[in-house]
Amino acid sequence: MGKPVVVIVGRPNVGKSTLFNRLVGKGVAIVEEEPGVTRDRLYREVEWCGREFVLVDTGGVVESPESPLEVAIRRQVEQALEEADLVLFVVDYKTGVTAEDQAIASMLRRTGKPTLLVVNKVDKFDPPPVLSDFYALGLSTEPIPVSAAQGLNVGDLLDAVIDRLPPEDREEERPQAEAIAVAIVGRPNVGKSSLVNALLGEERVIVSDIPGTTRDAVDTFFTWEGQPYILIDTAGLRRRSRIKEEAERQSCLRARQALRRAHVAVLVLDGAEGVTMQDKRIAGLIEEAGRAVVIAVNKWDLVPSSRKDAPRYLEALRRELYFINYAPVVFTVAPEGFGVTQVLTEVERALANARRRVREQELWEVVEEAQLRNPPPRVKDKRLEIYRAYQVAVEPPVFLLQVNDPELMTPYYRKYLENQLRAAFDFTGTPIRFVLRRHKKRREKHV
Incomplete structure (x- = not known):
């Protein structure tokens, strides 16, 4: 993308997502008191004093990850650090330095990445907060106190970020094609994140067999055959009666918002399970939003041989989703990459047709x-x-x-x-x- 990358890291529940939302200027990341709500990397562009950069929110790092989800989150953080030009290491002023903070500081020193130490949850600046304990983290940077929730001292933090970014490339900019925003939508556990990872060729979003792993709408930038894309991986849409916690409710809201800002929606279905009532409801949301749409029938390898007749399967699918029978259908096996590039081909075709003008x-x-x-x-x-x-x-x-x-x-x-x-x-x-x-x-x- 050409813009410097600033990555926010820290242990769970220190206010990383609150800071991310404050710097971005709107509620993007889900914020909740439950630790570990942010699981994937969230990317947003930020502008301050005429300088633009990409801000990345990451999941909370635990000292000794045990569960598969904790291991996946840590791997996400490590991948984010690899592309970082600057790191914002967030700690909690109220709880002070913890063993997990020390472990993260040690990890950051090994990367050699420029780092700013952000001491969050400082509610009062008169008298000035005492920050001496945080020098024990051994980072060659002066702690910057902020209150992300109240917006206190955030401007000074942004000034420090701009000062530490690499110099701007002043070469003449070439005109670039508009990025196509693609919302990957579907009910939980149909393989949306697997499809995104297959498109990217890397593990950008966490994939697991636990329904509801992706909670935020995760934006990922990439280029394919010269065309820039923004992939928006969304949390699986559930029926309202199945939503039991606030984070799940917000996830559904994020998915609907993702449709509003997308050029094209890719509706991911579980080929082995066929079309469900929830699939129909999500398809209805896409049609209602007026979005161009491509249907990806994922897990095609798991479809029983007795049903693995593509023309007959397609005919039955058209009957079930008759109200979007104009959508092209691609059969995919995301982990193996089968049919994945064809999805992008159909996305480009669908968008071109959505922009078609008839004399x-x-x-x-x-x-x-x-x-x-x-x-x-x-x-x-x-x-x-x-x-x-x-x-x-x-x-x-x-x-x-x-x-x-x-x-x-x-x-x-x-x-x-x-x-x-x-x-x-x-x-x-x-x-x-x-x-x-x-x-x-x-x-x-x-x-």
């Missing part, structure tokens, strides 16, 4: 021919008449129809017109919207 004359020819071939049905002894058609928006494509009476448009005929447009133009992967406006003038010849 007015070509659009009207299709609409006029559709009416001649199949006139609108009568409703209360009146027939719908379409006088003009315009495309007024993209992402998704929106078509304005000037008609004699909008109430005469039936769902059947609306679908018929959509099918005619899809047959004439390539709108694979994107929804289509119609807006009807009453036109009182007599029908005019279209030119």
Whole structure:
């Protein structure tokens, strides 16, 4: 990306995510008193005094990781440190220096990375806080007191960050292609994080068999065949009745927010389990958001041989998800990389189609021919008449129809017109919207 990387590290529950949210300027990371809520690396761009950098939030480091999740979190932190230009080591002013803090300090000294020691949870600066105990961590940096929750002294911290960043590259910047934001969505444990890791070729997000491992919407930047991407790995969407804790509720909210800021959604299904009611609900959220969409049928290797007939499987899937039957379907085995690059190919195609603009004359020819071939049905002894058609928006494509009476448009005929447009133009992967406006003038010849 070209921007310096600043990584936040520390033991659990010292306020890393609160600091991350404060520096980013909005609630991105989930913040809760339960230790270990942040599990994956979160990436956001920050600007201060005209200087931009990428800020990374990481999970809490424990001194002796025992559970598979603790081991995975530590591995995530170590990978983040490898790409760091600067480290913000966060400690807790109220609890003082702990053995875990000492262990993390030792790890940071071995990396040789420039480090700022951030003493969080300092609620009062008059009189000045006593920070002498924190020099025992042996870091060649003066402790910087802050209150992330209250925003106290955060400006001074940002000043220190800017001072310690590597010099800016003043070479003439080349224009870059716009990054495609892709939200990876689906219910828990269908393989979303495995798909992200396969796309990246590294373990960027934690993968486990425990449903709900990913709690934040995790942004990851990468480039494929010259095209930059932002992958948003989201927590699995659950039914509301299944949400038992605040972190899970926030995870579902993050997934919905991810859809709003994504260009394309990749709906990941468990091929072995087939389409569930929850899959349908998530597909409905994507359609409602108006996002271009690609369906990834993951775990294709686990589908029984009796059902492993792709055309028949696809036909059944189309019936279940009929309301997004325009979405391309890719069969994948994420851990083996099977079908993974095809997902990106279809993502690019879906976005291009969502941004497609149809010339007015070509659009009207299709609409006029559709009416001649199949006139609108009568409703209360009146027939719908379409006088003009315009495309007024993209992402998704929106078509304005000037008609004699909008109430005469039936769902059947609306679908018929959509099918005619899809047959004439390539709108694979994107929804289509119609807006009807009453036109009182007599029908005019279209030119």
